[in-house]
Amino acid sequence: MKIYRAALIGIGGFGVEHVNIMQKLVREGRLQVVAFTEPNVDAHQESYNKLTALGAVHYSNHVEMLTLHPDIDFVVLATPIATHKPMCIQVMRMGFHVLVEKPPAITIQDLDEMIAVQRETGRLCQVNFQNTSGQAFRTLLEKLDCGVLGQVEHVVGVGMWKRSRAYYDRTRWAGKLTSDGQYVLDGTFNNPFAHLLHNCLLAAGVEGKAELPPQSVQAELYHVNDIEGDDVSCIRVVMANSVDVHFYAMLCSEGGGEPFITIDGTQGKAQWDYENKLTFHTRDGEEELAFGPVDLIHNMYVNLMEVIDNSGKRLFSSLETCRSFVLVSNGTYESARAVHAIPSQFVTERQAGKSTVRLLPDLSEKMEDIAARRQLYSEYPFPWAVPSQPFQMKGYDRFKLPENMVRS
Numbered sequence: 169m170k171i172y173r174a175a176l177i178g179i180g181g182f183g184v185e186h187v188n189i190m191q192k193l194v195r196e197g198r199l200q201v202v203a204f205t206e207p208n209v210d211a212h213q214e215s216y217n218k219l220t221a222l223g224a225v226h227y228s229n230h231v232e233m234l235t236l237h238p239d240i241d242f243v244v245l246a247t248p249i250a251t252h253k254p255m256c257i258q259v260m261r262m263g264f265h266v267l268v269e270k271p272p273a274i275t276i277q278d279l280d281e282m283i284a285v286q287r288e289t290g291r292l293c294q295v296n297f298q299n300t301s302g303q304a305f306r307t308l309l310e311k312l313d314c315g316v317l318g319q320v321e322h323v324v325g326v327g328m329w330k331r332s333r334a335y336y337d338r339t340r341w342a343g344k345l346t347s348d349g350q351y352v353l354d355g356t357f358n359n360p361f362a363h364l365l366h367n368c369l370l371a372a373g374v375e376g377k378a379e380l381p382p383q384s385v386q387a388e389l390y391h392v393n394d395i396e397g398d399d400v401s402c403i404r405v406v407m408a409n410s411v412d413v414h415f416y417a418m419l420c421s422e423g424g425g426e427p428f429i430t431i432d433g434t435q436g437k438a439q440w441d442y443e444n445k446l447t448f449h450t451r452d453g454e455e456e457l458a459f460g461p462v463d464l465i466h467n468m469y470v471n472l473m474e475v476i477d478n479s480g481k482r483l484f485s486s487l488e489t490c491r492s493f494v495l496v497s498n499g500t501y502e503s504a505r506a507v508h509a510i511p512s513q514f515v516t517e518r519q520a521g522k523s524t525v526r527l528l529p530d531l532s533e534k535m536e537d538i539a540a541r542r543q544l545y546s547e548y549p550f551p552w553a554v555p556s557q558p559f560q561m562k563g564y565d566r567f568k569l570p571e572n573m574v575r576s
Contacts, residue, residue, distance in 0.1 A: 169197060172241045172473050176204040177230045177255065179215040181339070182269060183246035187215045189465050190244075194222055198473065202237050205230040230255070234262050242267060242292075242472060248341065249358075250350040253278040260291040267294045267472055270362050271497070272490050274351040275567040279494045283487045294472040297485040299363040300370065301467035304444040304459045308431075309375045316448060317433025324414045325368040325429045326539045327361040328421035328532065334523035335419075336395055343395030345507075345573055353569075355389070355397035355507075356417035358497055364427045365403070365415050366485075366493045367440075371431050372411040378488040383408050385499030386558040388545050389507040392420045392515045392526045396573075398507050400528065402544050403500050404558075407492075414542045420515075420525070422532040430539075498567040503559040505570050510552045 176186055183206075193199035201224040209216045209226065220226065227233035234243065242265035245255050253273045259266050272295045273279040286293050299305065312320060341347035344354055357365045374380045383406045389398040399420055405413040428441035436450035444459040468484060475481045483489075516527045530550065531538075538548055546553035 170473075170477060171197065171200050172476070173200050173202050173239060174242050174244060175202050175233060175237060175240050176219070176224075176244045176246065178246035179204060179206045179219065180208070180212045181246065183212075184215055185465060186244050186246050187218050189463070189469060191218060191222065192463070192466060193469060198470070202240055203227060203233045205233050231258070234259065234264065238263070240264055241476060245269060249274065249352055249354070250341075250347070253282055256282050256293060257285045260285050260289045260293065263289070263291070265292040265472065265476055267296060267468065270295055270297050270366070271358055271494065272487055273494060274353050274358075276491070276494050276498050276564065277566045279487065279491060280565065283491070286487055292472065292475060292483065293487050294468060294483050295485040295487065295490050296465065296468055297363055297366045297490070298464035298468050299367055299442070300484045301464050301471060302444050302459065302462050304446040304457065305367060305440055307457065308438060308440050308446055309370060311438070311448070312371060312431065313376055316436065316450060317431060317438060318435030320372065320411050320431055320433045322412045322414070322432040322542065323368045323372045323429060324539050324542060325361075325364045325416065325427070326535060327356070327364045327417040327427035328423065328425055328535055329360065329419055330421050330424070330525055330527065331360070331399070331419040332520040332523040332525040333393070334521075336393060343393065343397050343399075345396045345569060351569065353397065353497065353501070356399060356401045356419060357403065357415065357500065360419065361417040361427065362493070364417070364429070365496065366490070368413050368415055368429055369405075369407075369492045369496065370489070371429060372407050372413050373409050374489055374492045377409075378486065378491070381408050381492055382406065382496050382499060382561045384558040384560050385496055385503050386544065386556055387500040387503045388553060388556050389500070389504040390510050390545075390552070391507055392510050392528055396507065400510065400531065401500070402538075403496065404542075404544060405496055405499075412542070414539065416535060416539050418528060418531060418535065420528045420532075421535075422527050422529055495561060495564065499559050499561050499564070501567070501569060501573065503556050505556065506554075506572055508552075508554050514552050
């Protein structure tokens with residue numbers, strides 16, 4: 169088994185997960201961690217100790233690190249969202265393959281620039297949409313491609329979690345649309361439920377045709393917390409192949425439950441969820457497939473290493489397959505035009521440990537019914553909901569945040 173040589177940039181935040189995966193891959197004899205970059209090691213001493221115990225060399229500057237280690241096979245970027253594009257481009261131009269955290273870019277123009285550099289350099293770029301890598305979801309895509317449901321007509325994704333005030337206080341860009349003069353667009357579909365939206369789009373046909381774009385996007389964005397971005401959203405997408413995608417998300421749910429996706433086709437229905445459960449309802453009856461626990465990020469590393477070694481294999485989440493996701497994200501803001509505050513009389517606030525959490529009881533109770541009807545919140549209707557208009561995406565190649573969303 170070939171041992172791949174890797175470097176990590178960023179060991180805080182989600183970088184901690186990458187440190188743990190790297191340890192596991194080293195134990196399996198698949199990986200050598202050559203070096204890592206972190207300018208503030210005092211804040212991340214545990215991760216620092218784990219990496220140096222593996223023999224990795226610490227650097228404060230990633231350019232110096234990569235210049236001194238030209239034999240590295242790939243570089244992992246676990247850095248803030250706004251840094252993904254410039255660092256990916258820089259690392260690919262220095263000659264390295266990349267595994268970058270999601271989302272790969274904030275705007276479609278940035279993603280297109282990354283794709284151009286990827287093609288120019290011939291380097292691979294895996295985007296860590298790790299929920300694309302589980303056996304249950306891979307099986308779903310294979311069966312859809314084989315036509316088990318006939319022609320796919322509707323894809324619906326539902327995610328209902330709760331996040332306390334501490335979640336938004338954890339970093340200065342949390343809940344922000346812009347930070348330090350750069351787009352962040354932090355919210356339900358660009359951060360915690362980005363995996364859910366991306367998988368919805370793959371199930372709608374993007375997996376089989378990476379260049380499949382949205383035809384139109386209609387969206388509503390809301391917040392119950394004192395943030396710029398959204399903690400409640402709904403999105404309706406019409407894809408270029410006429411498949412409808414409906415996405416519903418909230419971070420102020422009274423209950424919990426695993427996010428799930430349902431797919432309706434001309435010859436049946438399927439459901440997949442975050443617990444790796446997959447069910448098909450067809451003319452032949454019901455088939456329920458259960459898959460054991462899986463290390464999704466580990467799968468992303470292994471897939472990248474396999475593609476580096478064998479050009480006949482495909483990345484689970486290439487830059488190209490992420491293009492529809494970024495287009496839908498950008499189209500969501502173009503359609504919604506504002507993130508509307510939900511009035512306090514509809515919101516419940518509770519203690520959550522040392523923090524507080526704001527909940528939206530009426531939506532928590534009715535979310536699954538709304539999703540089954542494939543309605544937007546204003547169509548249900550809720551008294552706090554504000555209608556929007558579909559935004560046509562044909563030829564769309566440049567995003568700019570609507571003026572009324574820009575904060576000085």
